[in-house]
Amino acid sequence: MTSYIKIPSHLTPSDPQGSELLARERSKATFDVNELTLALYGSEELSRFKKILKILESDPILDKSNIYYMGRTELFKYALRKDKRIIQLAATHKWNVDEFKIASRLVDMSGPYSIHQSMFLPTILGQGTEEQKRKFLNPAIRHEIIGCYAQTELGHGSNVQGLETTSTYIPETDEFEIHTPHLTAAKWWAGGLGRTANHSVVMARLITNGQDKGPHPFIVQIRDLTTHEPLPGITIGDIGPKFGFNTTDNGFMLFDHVRIPRFNMLSKFSKVTKGTGEYKNPPNEKLSYGTMVFVRSVIIFNAGLALARAATISVRYSAVRRQFVDKENPMILPNGQVVETAVLDYTMQQYRLFPVIAQAYAIYFTGEIITNLYKQYIDQSSRGDFSLLADLHASTSGLKSLTSDIAVDSIEDCRRSCGGHGYSNFSGFTRFYQDYLPNTTWEGDNYILTQQTARYIIHSKQQSEEFSLRSNESPTIFYMLRYLSNPSQKCTVISPSDFKNPEVQLAIYGYRAAYLIARAVDQIDNHKKSWNSMLVEINRISRAHCQYILVHNFILTLQPQTSDSMNEKRRILHNSPSLKTVLTSVCNLFALHTMEKNLSEFLESGYLSPKQSEMLRVQISESLNEIRPNAVALVDAFYLPDYLLNSALGRYDGKVYETMIEWASKEPLNGITLDINPYSEKLFRNDVKAKI
Ligand SMILES: CCCCCCCCCCCCCCCCCCCCCC(=O)SCCNC(=O)CCNC(=O)[C@H](O)C(C)(C)COP(=O)(O)OP(=O)(O)OC[C@H]1O[C@@H](n2cnc3c(N)ncnc32)[C@H](O)[C@@H]1OP(=O)(O)O
Numbered sequence: 194m195t196s197y198i199k200i201p202s203h204l205t206p207s208d209p210q211g212s213e214l215l216a217r218e219r220s221k222a223t224f225d226v227n228e229l230t231l232a233l234y235g236s237e238e239l240s241r242f243k244k245i246l247k248i249l250e251s252d253p254i255l256d257k258s259n260i261y262y263m264g265r266t267e268l269f270k271y272a273l274r275k276d277k278r279i280i281q282l283a284a285t286h287k288w289n290v291d292e293f294k295i296a297s298r299l300v301d302m303s304g305p306y307s308i309h310q311s312m313f314l315p316t317i318l319g320q321g322t323e324e325q326k327r328k329f330l331n332p333a334i335r336h337e338i339i340g341c342y343a344q345t346e347l348g349h350g351s352n353v354q355g356l357e358t359t360s361t362y363i364p365e366t367d368e369f370e371i372h373t374p375h376l377t378a379a380k381w382w383a384g385g386l387g388r389t390a391n392h393s394v395v396m397a398r399l400i401t402n403g404q405d406k407g408p409h410p411f412i413v414q415i416r417d418l419t420t421h422e423p424l425p426g427i428t429i430g431d432i433g434p435k436f437g438f439n440t441t442d443n444g445f446m447l448f449d450h451v452r453i454p455r456f457n458m459l460s461k462f463s464k465v466t467k468g469t470g471e472y473k474n475p476p477n478e479k480l481s482y483g484t485m486v487f488v489r490s491v492i493i494f495n496a497g498l499a500l501a502r503a504a505t506i507s508v509r510y511s512a513v514r515r516q517f518v519d520k521e522n523p524m525i526l527p528n529g530q531v532v533e534t535a536v537l538d539y540t541m542q543q544y545r546l547f548p549v550i551a552q553a554y555a556i557y558f559t560g561e562i563i564t565n566l567y568k569q570y571i572d573q574s575s576r577g578d579f580s581l582l583a584d585l586h587a588s589t590s591g592l593k594s595l596t597s598d599i600a601v602d603s604i605e606d607c608r609r610s611c612g613g614h615g616y617s618n619f620s621g622f623t624r625f626y627q628d629y630l631p632n633t634t635w636e637g638d639n640y641i642l643t644q645q646t647a648r649y650i651i652h653s654k655q656q657s658e659e660f661s662l663r664s665n666e667s668p669t670i671f672y673m674l675r676y677l678s679n680p681s682q683k684c685t686v687i688s689p690s691d692f693k694n695p696e697v698q699l700a701i702y703g704y705r706a707a708y709l710i711a712r713a714v715d716q717i718d719n720h721k722k723s724w725n726s727m728l729v730e731i732n733r734i735s736r737a738h739c740q741y742i743l744v745h746n747f748i749l750t751l752q753p754q755t756s757d758s759m760n761e762k763r764r765i766l767h768n769s770p771s772l773k774t775v776l777t778s779v780c781n782l783f784a785l786h787t788m789e790k791n792l793s794e795f796l797e798s799g800y801l802s803p804k805q806s807e808m809l810r811v812q813i814s815e816s817l818n819e820i821r822p823n824a825v826a827l828v829d830a831f832y833l834p835d836y837l838l839n840s841a842l843g844r845y846d847g848k849v850y851e852t853m854i855e856w857a858s859k860e861p862l863n864g865i866t867l868d869i870n871p872y873s874e875k876l877f878r879n880d881v882k883a884k885i
């Protein structure tokens with residue numbers, strides 16, 4: 194990339210250099226970073242990750258050095274090029290789906306094919322018959338057809354039952370007719386639809402024999418495979434610039450009585466019979482929502498990765514960035530020189546950043562557990578057993594909501610913790626934050642989703658007998674039984690360190706969640722409160738329940754397990770006392786910091802006393818001290834390479850200042866000739882003339 198300004202090469206940052214500061218931090222770690230990385234990835238995935246990283250880093254088409262200077266159209270073209278390149282590399286290196294996912298994660302840019310891969314393929318896989326998979330899935334996997342997922346409409350996104358696009362069965366020709374009856378029925382937001390896709394999953398109301406059977410998925414070819422023009426009766430366009438995610442062409446689409454064969458209704462679960470139009474019910478009404486459950490489970494896992502990335506940038510930068518001399522406890526170099534204090538040494542910075550490290554680990558472990566639960570569900574459902582679906586839907590809805598909220602808040606906190614440089618694109622936060630942000634809205638608005646989780650739990654509580662049966666099966670709600678057996682219990686903590694006891698932590702979280710649930714049930718059942726009037730409480734219940742799950746899963750991960758149930762990753766963790774010690778501190782910080790953030794609810798429940806809440810704060814401070822020597826090593830262990838971070842602040846080698854000035858010298862604005870004479874006519878004639 195061209196530099197427009199020559200920077201004097203003899204200048205270096207004042208001592209100590211970033212690399213030296215990070216080296217000092219790394220030498221303080223009490224555990225082996227490589228061992229923790231292995232415990233997170235497993236040896237097989239880590240070696241695949243390294244192999245793929247090497248290929249991507251050296252590929253000129255996937256070079257990221259220019260992207261901070263690009264506008265939307267240029268960025269979109271770049272995204273299309275890189276999407277194509279990954280597909281070519283996948284073919285050359287024979288990558289499997291997991292390897293493809295690793296490559297996409299590392300290249301880190303949504304693109305025109307993203308929804309094809311993340312929603313179009315999974316929908317056909319999950320909802321298509323074997324015949325339909327042969328027809329659509331195989332060419333789609335080979336990218337011979339490119340699809341999108343058009344569910345949301347201009348007038349409805351959250352309320353799927355309220356979608357207006359119709360798909361009416363025409364027995365005479367054995368076809369469906371897809372139609373947009375109102376402007377509000379225009380499909381809107383579908384990723385890849387605007388300029389790229391030639392096929393779409395269209396969620397439309399199935400109408401047969403005059404009966405409306407609600408939204409179902411249909412495969413519709415939307416563009417000509419040769420000319421790439423929209424097919425007759427279909428109007429398509431890109432919806433325009435957005436807050437972020439501008440590397441994907443989100444589109445709109447209108448149908449004017451467009452015919453498709455009956456075969457194109459995805460029919461693994463429900464069918465329409467040829468000629469008679471008879472409708473066959475699915476075994477579970479909500480199976481057509483299956484892709485959303487899948488993507489929500491992925492979003493939970495991805496929230497952990499997003500937090501790891503935010504923490505990596507901000508913790509490394511805070512170890513390099515120095516401001517003021519802390520007079521009571523100055524930073525002294527080995528040569529005796531007193532230097533300004535690294536901002537990571539300010540307790541306020543620690544209080545802001547270390548909980549983010551803890552959130553990343555907590556959500557990572559729950560993400561793994563949810564991924565396994567989803568796999569288990571797929572396995573059982575392939576044998577016709579859908580019993581896990583209700584619990585899976587409730588858990589994924591609430592956890593998707595909670596974890597993406599945590600990630601969005603913490604990414605912004607981390608960005609601000611980098612001061613002024615956090616506002617520069619070179620921080621690596623800008624596009625990362627903008628692109629992450631829709632995770633709180635898509636795949637179900639976060640507030641709406643908490644209603645799904647809370648309703649599941651409240652129903653369980655209302656049916657108390659069934660509840661005790663179910664709770665034995667489902668570890669996620671067993672705390673309720675404990676509460677019901679003695680609702681006036683008190684927390685046993687008598688000194689700050691008692692808060693480190695995992696049993697104590699779980700009891701506190703369980704009691705608070707159970708208290709909120711019992712109170713809401715009382716309001717609904719005995720005071721006849723409407724659902725709408727309870728929405729704030731309902732949101733609290735889902736969050737309380739999901740925070741319990743996150744703490745529970747973290748504790749579970751650190752507890753000894755029987756060796757046969759342990760996979761390689763857990764074995765590494767359990768065989769290393771130093772790893773267990775540091776992760777126990779991280780787990781404590783997660784549990785206690787989250788408690789503090791929601792203190793009013795814990796106090797209100799009466800389980801925790803004001804005196805105990807003071808002790809809680811003392812213990813949090815202790816946990817921050819425990820983490821301090823390991824902060825940089827804990828983020829290093831995430832193994833997020835510079836290629837992914839693309840951040841001047843979060844670089845592994847600490848060369849923050851050298852990179853900032855080098856990247857600034859490449860700003861194209863520095864290379865253009867300007868006429869700054871305010872009286873010059875030229876500017877008006879050349880640049881501002883309106884084109885209509
Ligand atoms: C080479 C190959 C390479 C391969 C590479 C492969 C790479 C693969 C890589 C993959 C990477 C991925 C990356 C991620 C990127 C993300 C991108 C995402 C982009 C964004 C996409 C979108 O944004 S796309 C639109 C999503 N749009 C929503 O998300 C609408 C929300 N809105 C609702 O979802 C419903 O509207 C809402 C509220 C439930 C009410 O639904 P409703 O009114 O119909 O139902 P009710 O509330 O009345 O509930 C009645 C009963 O149904 C139960 N139930 C409800 N839902 C259920 C469900 N899903 N499952 C089971 N049960 C369910 C409920 O629990 C009740 O049960 P009960 O009766 O027992 O109480």
Ligand SMILES: Cc1cc2nc3c(=O)[nH]c(=O)nc-3n(C[C@H](O)[C@H](O)[C@H](O)COP(=O)(O)OP(=O)(O)OC[C@H]3O[C@@H](n4cnc5c(N)ncnc54)[C@H](O)[C@@H]3O)c2cc1C
Pocket residue numbers: 308342343344345348349350351352381382383384438443631634635636637638640641728
């Ligand atoms: C970048 C991006 C990409 C997307 N990609 C796709 C895609 O590929 N395919 C696709 O089909 N869709 C896509 N979507 C659409 C997305 O799924 C929807 O926007 C999302 O589900 C929210 O629906 P909505 O826009 O209708 O919000 P609304 O429901 O209109 O929400 C507006 C407000 O109303 C509140 N609200 C609504 N109903 C209730 C209620 N019952 N109780 C309490 N509060 C309520 C919400 O909390 C929110 O605050 C995408 C969206 C974005 C931003």
